[in-house]
Amino acid sequence: MPPLDDLDVLGASTSSGDMFLLWRTGPVTDGGHPVLWLGSGQRVEQWANVALMLASVLAYTRSTVDDVVGRRPPFDRF
Known part of the structure; x- marks a missing residue:
């Protein structure tokens, strides 16, 4: 885990406590720095x-959205 001073918060959930963090001093890949997803204090996923x-x-x-729309009744019957 990078030092906290090297991380910026991109987003945080008020209900689950999950956080998306930009590792601004991490390695640059395709012009950008890594993004970490933390859930319950543990790394869930990381993107380049x-x-x-x-x-x-x-x-x-x-x-x-596809799952939700697929469960809707057809409205063309009304």
């Missing part, structure tokens, strides 16, 4: 840069 983290969030959001 912010762009890859956001792509992962977008993919998760799309699959979640």
Whole structure:
């Protein structure tokens, strides 16, 4: 785990305590610094840069929306 002084908070959950942190002094990959996801004080996942983290969030959001929309009743019957 990097020193706390080397981390900036990108986002934090008020309900679960999860945090997304930018390791601003970490190795540069494709023009960006690593992003860490911490849950319950443990590293859940790490991405090489912010762009890859956001792509992962977008993919998760799309699959979640697809799941929710797939469970809706068809509205064309009304």
